[in-house]
Amino acid sequence: xxxxxxxxxxxxxxxxxxxxxxxxxxxxxxxxxxxxxxxxxxxxxxxxxxxxxxxxxxxxxxxxxxxxxxxxxxxxxxxxxxxxxxxxxxxxxxxxxxxxxxxxxxxxxxxxxxxxxxxxxxxxxxxxxxxxxxxxxxxxxxxxxxxxxxxxxxxxxxxxxxxxxxxxxxxxxxxxxxxxxxxxxxxxxxxxxxxxxxxxxxxxxxxxxxxxxxxxxxxxxxxxxxxxxxxxxxxxxxxxxxxxxxxxxxxxxxxxxxxxxxxxxxxxxxxxxxxxxxxxxxxxxxxxxxxxxxxxxxxxxxxxxxxxxxxxxxxxxxxxxxxxxxxxxxxxxxxxxxxxxxxxxxxxxxxxxxxxxxxxxxxxxxxxxxxxxxxxxxxxxxxxxxxxxxxxxxxxxxxxxxxxxxxxxxxxxxxxxxxxxxxxxxxxxxxxxxxxxxxxxxxxxxxxxxxxxxxxxxxxxxxxxxxxxxxxxxxxxxxxxxxxxxxxxxxxxxxxxxxxxxxxxxxxxxxxxxxxxxxxxxxxxxxxxxxxxxxxxxxxxxxxxxxxxxxxxxxxxxxxxxxxxxxxxxxxxxxxxxxxxxxxxxxxxxxxxxxxxxxxxxx
Amino acid sequence: xxxxxxxxxxxxxxxxxxxxxxxxxxxxxxxxxxxxxxxxxxxxxxxxxxxxxxxxxxxxxxxxxxxxxxxxxxxxxxxxxxxxxxxxxxxxxxxxxxxxxxxxxxxxxxxxxxxxxxxxxxxxxxxxxxxxxxxxxxxxxxxxxxxxxxxxxxxxxxxxxxxxxxxxxxxxxxxxxxxxxxxxxxxxxxxxxxxxxxxxxxxxxxxxxxxxxxxxxxxxxxxxxxxxxxxxxxxxxxxxxxxxxxxxxxxxxxxxxxxxxxxxxxxxxxxxxxxxxxxxxxxxxxxxxxxxxxxxxxxxxxxxxxxxxxxxxxxxxxxxxxxxxxxxxxxxxxxxxxxxxxxxxxxxxxxxxxxxxxx
Numbered sequence: 001x002x003x004x005x006x007x008x009x010x011x012x013x014x015x016x017x018x019x020x021x022x023x024x025x026x027x028x029x030x031x032x033x034x035x036x037x038x039x040x041x042x043x044x045x046x047x048x049x050x051x052x053x054x055x056x057x058x059x060x061x062x063x064x065x066x067x068x069x070x071x072x073x074x075x076x077x078x079x080x081x082x083x084x085x086x087x088x089x090x091x092x093x094x095x096x097x098x099x100x101x102x103x104x105x106x107x108x109x110x111x112x113x114x115x116x117x118x119x120x121x122x123x124x125x126x127x128x129x130x131x132x133x134x135x136x137x138x139x140x141x142x143x144x145x146x147x148x149x150x151x152x153x154x155x156x157x158x159x160x161x162x163x164x165x166x167x168x169x170x171x172x173x174x175x176x177x178x179x180x181x182x183x184x185x186x187x188x189x190x191x192x193x194x195x196x197x198x199x200x201x202x203x204x205x206x207x208x209x210x211x212x213x214x215x216x217x218x219x220x221x222x223x224x225x226x227x228x229x230x231x232x233x234x235x236x237x238x239x240x241x242x243x244x245x246x247x248x249x250x251x252x253x254x255x256x257x258x259x260x261x262x263x264x265x266x267x268x269x270x271x272x273x274x275x276x277x278x279x280x281x282x283x284x285x286x287x288x289x290x291x292x293x294x295x296x297x298x299x300x301x302x303x304x305x306x307x308x309x310x311x312x313x314x315x316x317x318x319x320x321x322x323x324x325x326x327x328x329x330x331x332x333x334x335x336x337x338x339x340x341x342x343x344x345x346x347x348x349x350x351x352x353x354x355x356x357x358x359x360x361x362x363x364x365x366x367x368x369x370x371x372x373x374x375x376x377x378x379x380x381x382x383x384x385x386x387x388x389x390x391x392x393x394x395x396x397x398x399x400x401x402x403x404x405x406x407x408x409x410x411x412x413x414x415x416x417x418x419x420x421x422x423x424x425x426x427x428x429x430x431x432x433x434x435x436x437x438x439x440x441x442x443x444x445x446x447x448x449x450x451x452x453x454x455x456x457x458x459x460x461x462x463x464x465x466x467x468x469x470x471x472x473x474x475x476x477x478x479x480x481x482x483x484x485x486x487x488x489x490x491x492x493x494x495x496x497x498x499x500x501x502x503x504x505x506x507x508x509x510x511x512x513x514x515x516x517x518x519x520x521x522x523x524x525x526x527x528x529x530x531x532x533x534x535x536x537x538x539x540x541x542x543x544x545x546x547x548x549x550x551x552x553x554x555x556x557x558x559x560x561x562x563x564x565x566x567x568x569x570x571x572x573x574x575x576x577x578x579x580x581x582x583x584x585x586x587x588x589x590x591x592x593x594x595x596x597x598x599x600x601x602x603x
Numbered sequence: 604x605x606x607x608x609x610x611x612x613x614x615x616x617x618x619x620x621x622x623x624x625x626x627x628x629x630x631x632x633x634x635x636x637x638x639x640x641x642x643x644x645x646x647x648x649x650x651x652x653x654x655x656x657x658x659x660x661x662x663x664x665x666x667x668x669x670x671x672x673x674x675x676x677x678x679x680x681x682x683x684x685x686x687x688x689x690x691x692x693x694x695x696x697x698x699x700x701x702x703x704x705x706x707x708x709x710x711x712x713x714x715x716x717x718x719x720x721x722x723x724x725x726x727x728x729x730x731x732x733x734x735x736x737x738x739x740x741x742x743x744x745x746x747x748x749x750x751x752x753x754x755x756x757x758x759x760x761x762x763x764x765x766x767x768x769x770x771x772x773x774x775x776x777x778x779x780x781x782x783x784x785x786x787x788x789x790x791x792x793x794x795x796x797x798x799x800x801x802x803x804x805x806x807x808x809x810x811x812x813x814x815x816x817x818x819x820x821x822x823x824x825x826x827x828x829x830x831x832x833x834x835x836x837x838x839x840x841x842x843x844x845x846x847x848x849x850x851x852x853x854x855x856x857x858x859x860x861x862x863x864x865x866x867x868x869x870x871x872x873x874x875x876x877x878x879x880x881x882x883x884x885x886x887x888x889x890x891x892x893x894x895x896x897x898x899x900x901x902x903x904x905x906x907x908x909x910x911x912x913x914x915x916x917x918x919x920x921x922x923x924x925x926x927x928x929x930x931x932x933x934x935x936x937x938x939x940x941x942x943x944x945x946x947x948x949x950x951x952x953x954x955x956x957x958x959x960x961x962x
Contacts, residue, residue: 043861047839050858068625072750073888079726079754080886081836081858082811089724102703103653103749105724109703 004031004123007054007087009045010038011061011070018092018114019060025116026123042070046077049087056123057083058090059106068104075105092119113249137329139355140258140284142503143392143426143467152463152557158564159418166419166573170380172602175595176298177378180209181343181385184300188316188351210299217301224293224301226308230268235304235321238272243327245280251528253535254282258504259494259528260331262473262512264289265519266307268318272325277521281528285331285355287472287506288322290314295339295368296594300348314345319352331355331504336382337396338364340374340595343381350389356428357386357393358472359420362412365577366589367399372577374595380419387425394428395420396472403437403588406456407559411567412582414560417466428467428503431456433493434476437588444552449478449489450496454545455552457500462557470497471506479510483526486510491530498535499543507531605951606632606765606944607639609907610743615763617733618906619652619756621748623779623786624772628911628946630655630668632767633747635946640743641673648677648741651720652729653749658717666915669717670747676712677741679732681705681721689716695739698732709735720747726754726885733761756790756903757885763904764790768929769911770918776925780932783908785891787933787941790884790905795853795898803829804855804880805900811835813844815851827852837864845871853898855880860897862889869894892936908933908943922948 008023010016016038023033036048049057059074061067071091078084091101092110101109110119150156187202207218216222223229247255261278263271263286275286291311294300304321305313312318319334326332335358336345342359349357361379365372386393395416397409410431417427433453439445444452453470460468474493479486487510497505509523510530563581570576583589610618618636620629633655637647649672656670672678678692683704685692692710699706704721709732723729733744746755756764768783795801800816806829807814813834819826830851837844837856841864848854848871856864860881868877878896881887884903910929912920922945930943930952943952 041839043838043859043863046859047836050836050838068750072752075724076752076754076885077838077859077888079757080882080888081838084725085727098703099654099657102721102724105653105749105752105754107703107724 004055005052006031006033006123007049007052007057008033008035009040009057009059010036011059011074012038012093016060019058022058022092022116022119025120029120029124031123042074042077045074046081046083049078049083050081054087056088056090058092058119061091061093062095071104071106079105090119137279137284137327139329139331142258142331142428142469146467147465148421149465150463151461151465155414155463155561155564158561158568159414160422161568162415162564162573163418163422165571166376166415167380167422169572169574170377173377173599174602175374175377175598175600176209177340177374177595178343178381180206180299180341181347181381183209184344185347185351206299210297212297213293214297214299214301218299224305224313227301227305227313230304230306230321234269234306237269238321238324241272241276241325243276243279243325245276247282248280250536251282251532253532254284254528257498257535258284258331259531260285260287260333260471260504260506261524261528262287262289262506262508264310264312266291266309266312268304268306268312268321271312271322274519274521274524275322275325278524278528279327279330281525282532283330283528284504285333286326287333287335287358288312288314288319288354289335290345294341295364295370298340298595300341300344314341314348316348316351319348319354323352333358333394336393338368338375339370340378342375342378343385346382346385346389346391350385350391355391357382357391358396359383359386359393359416360395360397360413361416362409362577362582363396363399365592366404366583367402369592369594371593371596371598372591373574373599375592376574376577377599379416380423383420383425383427384423387420387423392426392428393420394430394469394472396430397432398472399583399589400432400434400436400438401476402583404583405438405559405587406431406436407556408563408582408587410456410460410556410560411563414463414564415567415573417464428469429460429464430469430471431460432472432476433470433474433497433505435478436476440477447546447548449493450543451545451549452552453493453496454500454549455556457497457502458549458553459557459560461501462553463560467503468501469504469506470502473506473508473512475508479508479512481511483510483523487526487530490527491534494531495534495538496543499538604942605639606907606909606942606946607636607643609942610636610640610763611643611645613763613904613906615743615761615904615906616737617744617746617761617763619746619748619761619764621753621756621764621766622751623766623768623783624751626667626771626911626915627767627769628909629747629767630670631911632765632909632946633745634668634671636745637673637676641676645742646675646677646740647673648679648733648736648744649720649747650679650729650732650736650744651722651747651749652752652755653724654719654721655747655749656717656719670720671715671717672712674712674715677709677736677739677744678712678718678720679707679709679722679736680718682708684719684721688718690714690718691716696735707732709739711739722746724749726757726760729755730760753885757883758901758903759883759885763906765906766790766908767911768908769925770914770920771911771916774918776920776928779910779925780928782890783929784932784936787905787908787939788891788937789887789889790903791937791939792881792884792887792897792899792902794900794902795878795880797825797827799827800853800880801900803827804853807831807855808857808882808900811857813837813857814855815848816853816855817850818852837861841867848877851877853878853880855900856886857882858886860887860889862893865889865893865895865897905941908941910943910945911947912945922950926950926952
């Protein structure tokens with residue numbers, strides 16, 4: 001590289017910091033740089049340029065009244081003075097865009113968020129890293145590096161004891177959910193092999209294991225209410241999505257962080273757009289949300305469906321369509337955690353190529369309406385399948401939102417995670433980062449939202465060496481319909497989680513809780529931008545709790561241990577769920593009824 | 604004569620449309636000319652000296668008219684804009700030097716549709732690209748100036764120019780007329796009458812130095828000698844240059860000539876009667892008569908003026924009144940009958956009013 005002569009010209013008397021940074025970078029790259037004082041007239045600048053014969057003249061100017069005319073006149077003066085024949089003209093500044101620079105007659109234009117390195121690269125003849133720059137993603141493994149060893153040996157003993165009783169209890173039991181999962185796996189295998197007669201037989205078998213609206217569809221072809229088949233043109237819309245996009249300005253703090261977003265608008269086409277948008281704005285992965293009726297009805301549909309209400313219908317076809325909108329380097333979670341189709345969902349997630357799933361027996365039983373016995377049997381099978389497919393799963397604790405205190409929810413999470421470990425799985429702990437009813441009632445968040453969340457992270461790390469992924473999503477009960485407020489709360493919760501060492505975090509869009517319908521695209525971008533800004537702000541500085549944080553942590557730890565001891569004493573996990581040891585009616589938790597009395601013993 | 608007939612009569616092969624401000628109707632004038640010239644059997648070429656035909660003004664966010672080159676016409680534009688146009692081009696040349704929006708593509712329009720024009724921004728390249736389009740088969744190349752930039756209209760780049768003005772420049776037709784007349788004055792600067800002066804000034808400019816032309820002993824045929832200074836420009840050193848003028852009859856300036864220099868020259872106490880020679884009108888950054896004789900080495904060919912009586916700010920002037928006042932002001936200021944058109948309403952200035960200039 002030949003050193004070039006640079007004349008840097010602040011046409012803006014106030015904002016020449018950027019120019020100084022660029023000058024320093026150019027100087028460090030070996031170029032000869034001269035910065036002119038900020039108060040020269042255009043004529044004086046031309047005169048200096050004539051005298052020094054630079055290779056590049058770099059002008060910085062903020063857009064304001066008359067800027068276009070000043071810049072155009074500057075270029076004309078350069079043309080008239082013959083400077084143009086030897087020097088390249090460059091303009092930069094806030095609100096500058098390449099097409100404006102083109103219009104004014106410059107050779108290049110650099111807008112806000114241009115790094116000095118980008119300018120140096122351009123001067124050195126490398127491609128301008130704007131539209132051509134690609135946002136490269138490599139798939140993170142959020143469970144990597146964890147031993148899953150219990151640091152608290154008493155907690156470990158308790159969890160393994162309880163998990164053992166669960167496995168023994170569930171060992172000789174099955175359900176229609178488990179049978180369907182097997183039939184589905186065989187059916188899809190037969191279809192893949194082109195074995196039509198087996199497929200037909202298996203499909204009939206599958207239909208016989210379904211109920212309600214799903215059964216009506218299989219038997220009579222009547223679509224489930226509020227659904228319709230996707231059209232060919234809608235499907236082609238997904239195919240036309242471009243997955244390659246540059247990371248927008250300001251989103252770099254999200255690079256290398258696993259920030260997940262949820263989707264499930266009901267329509268795979270809209271989901272695809274939202275996924276592409278979210279990944280483009282720096283999300284590292286996406287979580288599939290299915291409709292809530294999917295948890296209460298035996299059986300899943302087939303085909304590509306659009307659903308009028310929130311939640312995108314779980315079918316292999318829908319998942320495969322959506323997969324096309326997911327960058328190969330992004331994480332994809334299909335949640336399977338709470339209903340009558342939990343094992344089959346893990347099968348579909350695996351067949352569609354998902355990376356992660358989600359299972360929690362306790363939340364599904366106490367907060368999401370599934371019968372505890374049924375979900376215990378199905379949950380064990382789902383975790384067994386996840387382990388077989390090498391698919392990590394998170395153990396969510398959203399029963400806290402019903403009012404279950406963290407000590408009970410965490411005990412339940414640790415028990416289920418231990419079952420997963422015994423089955424050879426890789427569970428991820430998912431504490432709720434929110435202003436939970438417990439925090440409100442007990443005044444734990446009266447002063448700040450840091451202390452209690454800090455305590456949750458601290459306790460989990462004291463107990464076990466496992467990945468922690470707060471969610472899901474973070475910030476529940478702290479957001480309002482105000483988009484700025486909502487995005488800020490989301491961002492600060494996410495930044496807190498990641499600063500406290502979380503392996504991943506799930507965020508909502510700024511209108512998620514209040515949209516009353518599909519989530520808007522800008523609301524997604526809001527929270528991703530805010531989260532990037534919050535991460536940029538805190539950097540590696542760490543966010544400290546007040547001394548209360550440690551007090552809450554020790555209380556929480558004691559509460560978890562007490563809950564574990566009581567559950568072990570009961571010697572019957574399902575009974576413990578029914579009896580409220582992991583959340584009772586006073587807490588706001590009710591054992592679910594969907595799938596009641598559907599567990600069969602295997603003879 | 605219509606505007607197209609004026610252009611044809613003047614036999615120019617390249618033509619710049621230069622605005623006195625943004626949104627004064629440069630693109631509308633271009634589109635009108637393209638349609639009219641094509642209808643008369645001429646093949647038109649299109650270049651923008653910046654960016655043109657974009658649907659939204661990148662600066663004000665206002666909507667802008669599209670450029671629609673007729674079938675068979677030639678265009679030069681950046682490859683980056685081709686994905687967004689419905690126009691089909693037969694591409695004949697791709698210039699490897701990448702601009703802001705990709706390489707420059709030269710092509711012939713197969714299927715007309717609005718297209719964004721993104722062209723070379725420097726005068727030298729503009730001239731080369733215009734020459735290429737003529738070689739490929741264009742009969743006349745229209746160069747759209749960007750903003751109020753003037754480089755494209757230099758007689759060293761294009762053979763003729765049209766000034767576009769209108770309500771976007773000012774609300775008041777009188778002010779528009781006066782400013783346009785002042786601009787026309789600059790574009791109509793003559794070549795020095797004495798060929799010896801032209802020759803000496805030309806030599807000095809080739810050297811890239813400011814030069815003084817001293818008049819020899821008086822006689823029936825004045826003689827001149829050139830005194831080449833060390834200055835490459837007068838910018839920022841106007842007073843030093845003038846201090847060295849001595850008794851010079853002319854000062855020839857190779858680069859930009861600004862209003863500051865001209866006004867200092869007009870009132871310089873030691874030097875009465877110093878005349879200034881600029882390379883061409885695109886080198887003169889001053890509008891209107893500065894009170895000092897101003898010549899150019901290369902005279903421009905101002906063919907016509909177009910006016911746009913409406914602006915996006917909601918101003919709508921009477922087209923006839925605007926055409927008349929601009930025409931009258933130019934005639935009065937410069938003494939030349941430059942035809943004035945509103946191509947939208949079809950109103951044009953009357954012919955044969957040149958006698959007014961005498962009055």
